[in-house]
Amino acid sequence: MPPRIIKYGLLCWLLILGGTGICQQALHLHSLNLEGISNTHVTCIYQDHQGFLWLGTVDGLNRFDGYEYLPFKDATGPANHSLSSNYITAIAEDAQQNLWIGTKYGLNRFDRATRTFTSYYAHEHDSLALPNNNIEVIFLDQEGRLWIGSWGGLSQYLPQKDAFRNYQKEAQNPNSLSGNIINKIIQDHKGRLWIGTNFSGVTVFSPEEGSFKRFFSNPVNHKSLSGNSVISLFEDSYQNIWVGTLKNGLNRYEENSQSFVHYQYDGSMHSIATNSIYSIMENMNRQLIVGGMQGGMSVYNRRSDTFIRYNTQGQINHNGNTASVLCHYTLKSGENIIATSNGTVNIYDNHPATFGLYQHHDKQNNSLSFNHVTALLEDKQGTLWIGTDGGGLNRFDPSSEQFTHFTKSTESSQLKDNTILALASDPSQRYLLLGTLLHGLAIFDRKNDTFRHYYPEADGSQQFAANTVHSIHLDAMQQIWLGTEKGLYSLQDIRQPHFQTLATEADIPQPITSLVKDSLGTLWIGTQEGLYFMDKYQKLQKFRFPQGQNPWITSLALENDHLWLSILGKGLFQLSITSNTWSPNAILPNTLGTNISSLLKDHQGNWWIVSEKALFKCKSLDTSPFLKIIRHYNQEDGLQDKAFSPNAAITTHNGSIYLGGALGMNRFHPDSLRTNPHQPPVSLTYFYQNDKEVHPGESPFLPLDISQTDTLRLPWRQASFAIKFAALNFIKPSKNQYAYQLEGYDTSWQMSHSNRMASYEQLSPGSYRFHVRASNHDGIWNDEGASVYILIERPWWAASEWYYGLAILLFCIAIGYLWQIRKKRVFLSSSQLQEAQAPHYLSYVNRRIDTVQAEEKPEDDFLKKAVSLVEDHLCNEDFDIATMGKELGTSRTQLYRKIKEQTGKTVSEFIKEIKLKHACQLLENTELSISEVAFQSGFKSLSHFSRTFQNSYGVSPSEYASQHQN
Template sequence: MIRGILITVITWCLSIFVVHGQKPLNLYQLPTDGISHVQITAIYQDSQGFLWFGTVNGLNRFDGYEYKVFKHKGGDRSSLSSNYVTCIAEDKNQQLWVGTKHGLNRFDRNSQEFTSYFPDKNNPKALPGKNIEVLFLDKEKNFWIGTWNGLCRYQEQNETFELFLHDPSDPNSVSGDKINSIIQDHLGRLWIGTNFSGVTVYDPETKFFERYLHENDDDKSLSGNTIISMYEDSFREIWIGTFQRGLNRFNEKEKRFIRYKPDGQSSSIATNSVYSIMENMDRKLIIGGMQGGMSVYNRKQDTFTNYDTKGRVNIGGTAASVLCHYTLKGGEILIATSNGGVSIYDNFPSQFELYSHDPKEPGSLSINFIKETFVDKDGNIWIGTEGGGLNLFDRNHKKFKTFTKREGHSNALQDNVINVIQQDALGNLLLGTAMTGLATFDTKKNFFRHVYACRSIETETSINAINDLSIEQPQLFWIATDNGLCLYNERDEDSKKYLENDIGKVEVLKRDYEGRIWAGTEKGLYLYDPQRDIFKKYPLEVNQQNEWVASLFEDRYNRLWVSFLNDKLALLDKEKQKLDFVGVDRLVNVTNIIEDQSGFLWITAKDGLFKYELLSGEPYAQLRRSYNENDGLITTKFNANTASITKDGLLIFGSDQGLTIFHPDSIKFNPNPPIIKITDFWVEKTNTNPEETGLVEEPIDQRTDIQLNHEQNSFSIEFAALNFIKPQKNQYQYRLEGFDSTWSQISNIRRASYHEVPSGNYVFKVRASNNDGVWQKEPTELKIFVSSVPLWQNRKLQAITSVVVFISLLVWLYSYWSREQRTKKPASLLEDVKHTLFTRNSKPKEDNSAQLDKQWLERFTKIVEQQLTSKDFGIDELCRELGTSRTQLYRKVKEITDLTVFELIKEIKLEKAAQLLQKTDESVSDISFQAGFKSLSHFSKVFQEKFGSSPSQFRQK
């Protein structure tokens, strides 16, 4: 018994150790502003790259920035059949299907309408049930629908459904009709999870069904019969999640199941109801469920590490529920939780190691505020802190050994604030403190010795605050203090040399490749003049208001980089004696500069950590990537001059939140260039389309070209890169070919605006990069045609050609008058137009059918004529009046008249205008309005095209 208790205690301690050693998952939430409801029930990424979120109150399309909402509208048969969305998928033709609690829907991207499917008792090939729970496209491109009244397969040819129903008398049938989930394994078999009836495995080749059920007397059977999730992992093992009965792993060879349930231990799974099973890029299984957050499976130890829905390690207690998940094409995982909304797990985990003080952990960092980091000749990492003394980091065990001030111990550290750490020729550490001057530390004997290295010449008082050290020769080094500089000889303390320079506080010292000493001070940059034995201010030909130097660094090309306090970073041209800000002018308040073993600069600044590629000429450096808290950094506010590098390439940075250590080669990035879509188009700041009616047959993201008249030559175009990992880091470049001479680059603004674009053909091109600077190779294009200004509106041409036009008009009028005398005008122009519309290219029909079409066309014409002056009347209202859908309307008009809906409406409007011109004395402007035209110029243009004369000339005839 004692042995058993001991084993239990050891196991518990090991589990606690494992939990403490785990890193948090890198999760961050997508925005929820604009979404129809925060409770997400389904997630899908379509073939075009858009995200679709199903909720309990509508369907949402997300482009990374904004949501477009689709909802059920009472009486509108082309809207979503129900607002409670359960599942979303595409078929082999990339048509989007949406399952709801009340019907199945197919979405038409062009018309933005839904076609709904419901059960029909009189049709054996209809959908078996209205409650749709799962949509699944198998490897053979068969589209499966799971309902709570049976399973079916969609037959595209005749838009019917092949049913697979439970038959109590037939063991070779699905085990139950309440279908919850479907997956396909590597052998092509379908695994069908049901409510109350276990799992059925269907082999499409043999047409054979195999059932797996829970059996009370068999602990190797399924743990429960209500299956709510299934997954085949990369090791080709099937995992099955149940409702309130835990997780199951299927052993294919033995045809048995291994069960996982919460058992009170921190290493067990956190939930009994498994809603979600997924796998990350490290091939680790992630389990989500009711009030259990997420459990990450350790395959070697057969244990779980539990996390809450914020990605934090969850040692015990309940957490919010994971409702569903979806893995994007780029490998990112989207997770919907009961907290509301969707969190994204980028699946490219950051390799930043973060170390901070933990009062419960004796081996943690002594204090979070880091003043200095230093790597000695043996590769040991030393950390100087603000109040926590000196720390030695044990890389193997991830532990810290601390040396702090101890009263009454002369050989101990006397100051807990360590500003600078160096190493002398004997291997001893040189420690610059804030209050007790210089100290040396014999690391082999653990012996500290304090030396008052500098003394003020004016006051004869000790200078205790030391900011930096630079070794001149063995046991001879420069000391930077708040009161200037001094040269200290370690072998002879009385040989201190004081410098009579009014240079103020010295922040940093740097010895360049030529052996010259540079001092960065509060009054500027100084260079040591050995001939005169003074530090001379280095003249800088630059308008630099703030001369306070914060840091100095010399790169592999022997160029000196200088950062100024609360200002920009610059490169020093030693020959021209000036600073050059070219290439890195976006960096402000630089605190650290260091070069890695691959020749990249790593710079900490105001907005985070930046990786630059060093270049030999101008530009001197090119930004490759930036990092902030979303990338796993504990903070973006790093303390000045706390960067160092180990022999094997580890980079170390200190902040007031702890220590950051990483290897540049271990940081993974997002390699997937984004898809970019044009999401909206404005004309003169009004969200409209260039059609005269304000309506189009397809949305802007489905179009490849657009036509504008000359009055619509000021417009804006909105676009979105469909990269959902930190979309705020996306970059854009755009150009209107034929108008712009160069590409414009923007980041947060996703809009291009153009004003008074001349008539002509243009191509708008836009491309984007993802959060890691990976650019789309081929830009997205939209062809734009701006028509010419009509002659009668071009004032310059009017002035030049007025005489010619007048003479030509007289000749034309005489010719037209002569022709009119020889021809007979039709009795009724309206009847002539209708007759032409009805007979042109129409198919032969029975007399009754033709009569019905004629009546329908007259009804169509009457409705349009009644609403010509209505601003709010559009295609949706027309469909409602006719009792039809958009798709049916387009099809009917095309079949009868061989015209589009918009062409037919334009014909009716023109005929109405012709009648008014013949029968009334109203002005042309008033008639244009009454006929439904918004623009007089546009009315005149299309009227001329239709009747061969202007409205005024037509009236005169």
């Protein structure tokens, strides 16, 4: 057998092996949001001790908190304390936690407190200055020494002297650097510095001994370094030293023989993808990842001594021709970040949520027949049955992941409708029941793959008058229940179907969205206009909701003695079956802008709540006031980005969960959804007054950056402010959660998902502590968080001792004066006053009643409903004019016309007026903060609320509250 065949046969076997074999799956990469960065060509990345990410570019330095970039650039002018150059080449932190920035022209030390830079430049005749201004690398070793590599050699920073000790190449001295252009520095486990140079190989430097050892490329020695331009260095977790070169591939250093093993691109599929190695790193699985010029990433398999290639988006790419990896960095939490030549920065998620997605593909006959999945069912053999809206029925084999299609046909024994709304199996598991849109009930015989249809126009189906079957339920007694557009039916024997009509469309509103039967024998029926139930004696009743409501029930679920109802636009509610006790408040409020479409339970007892565009994992449903959400997932995790279909979700026998939606079918197993255990650092990021950021040094009360400030002392006239904060988690930061509290003012923690700013207006003089906690995208909280003490100083006149004496004296004089006036005035007695006023008052009341009765019009009922509707949805961000018209049963055009005729205002002005009146009531009768009033009145931001209120009433909200509460 030829050696080449033996080699690749062995390679295939190694890849099949589990354990240490590498799995050929896509890498879980997420792109950082680069909106606001000074330039998308990122040259270096660093995470400081606070957790902020620093990105150097060809046009400035940027601090990133996961949401916003704070850019720093060179500013012209003397003593400007800015960067020495905008071309950033290196970033590192020293033992004193000072941030050092290397540029193409000079070295900079950054002062976080004042946001200023101290620059260091080369001086030809100063031996303690830098030897060259072109800085390439900054490195902190294990002993806390800071090393700088430039185009003039190696420099060690001496903090006591604020100067540098320089090491350079000496032509006649072999115990010196091999070259003066330094590209890379690392330290190995023995404490030696490995120094990569341009054109001059590698030098190994022992600082304690002061000795240098050189390694060069020798064309006649195939075990020497493969190339002399070294641009990357790395020591892996197995203590191997890896050396990346420019155009000459990758090298692994053999300590015993002091030689190198070469890895180069040779055209084969399993070689490294490029010979110019810019980046070498290791992931949490101890796999070596090599990035370079136009080669993406190559992941090294130690067992087979080969590579698997990926592009810069994490997809397998055997060709290897893709964007370049320019630089990388490993975060303190273990995630790897890469900057690429196509202007992206991607982060490697070590704890991904793995969701599979099945979709229709035109060129694959065994793919899903149609993307819109509307119904799901698993049989006892583990086969999955899928109903679609336009693609008929699909049979799915989970082991082979192949789909078999059953679509509309003119043959009598085949399917007549491509829209399947519901699926169920009969007790024998031989027959499948399909609820269709236009052809009633279809019964599928799985033994011979034939269909029978029952609908009004079909032969012999006069007993079944429905063309549309919305829902099907098989209860514990093996009875089949059908919810149709013609009412409720039951079915006993599926082989010789006999349908019994239990309720007509006159008895139950349409459509019947869901059916479920409890342990007491009661059938619960969810409809578009409320909840109905039928007892074991087949007596139909309507459940009476409070205040005569008839909500749209989207799905039903049972646990123990409780029925769970998801109500469109309201959330998740609870009903006690045994006592008929209704929970007046939503267990899961509809605060996330989504409507619940399905409820299902996994094998560990956790409940999964499927909303329109998100998935929530919750602890077992119980009688607690609010549901405990463990985690939530959305499109960032791999879920389809369109709405999920109502009641199209199932848990299979092996624990997998399938979700059907408008873009296909998602599949996952709860055990595969790993949680990131890293508690994110939390920091205060910006301080605002009058909607403008206060920069350090701009105001006497904020001399330092807010992230470096322990105590804020504010004058009483400037006691209105806002603080912005961030959880420094860079994977899916939009899913971070926050809780903040101003101790001494807020009585409880204020919870927030998207709002990262806390605003306060006109705080009273005193001492406060602002404290913020946060979680990462997987719900892991940092309870320590970040905090700052805030002291609101008293006015000078209120702080003086003589002021109180003077105030008491003036108060006594005023009381005496008022007493004298009162003695001189003559008042009517109480009874006389009542007699004098009573006729006038009664006359006024009678006139008012007559006026109101005369003015009442039929349109008043519409207006009252409109006002009530807006008031009920003040805090619902998804409430808009379209929703308002739908709730009032009118079109958008009619809504505009009616509101205009009856109020003289547009719909937007009408809604704004109601919000402002609600805000006035809160300002007059509560002690809520201005920001709380704004939120509870339906305003999304404090600044927008303040401007709107000022424009409408001529005073600020705080002034209004002060006037009316006094």
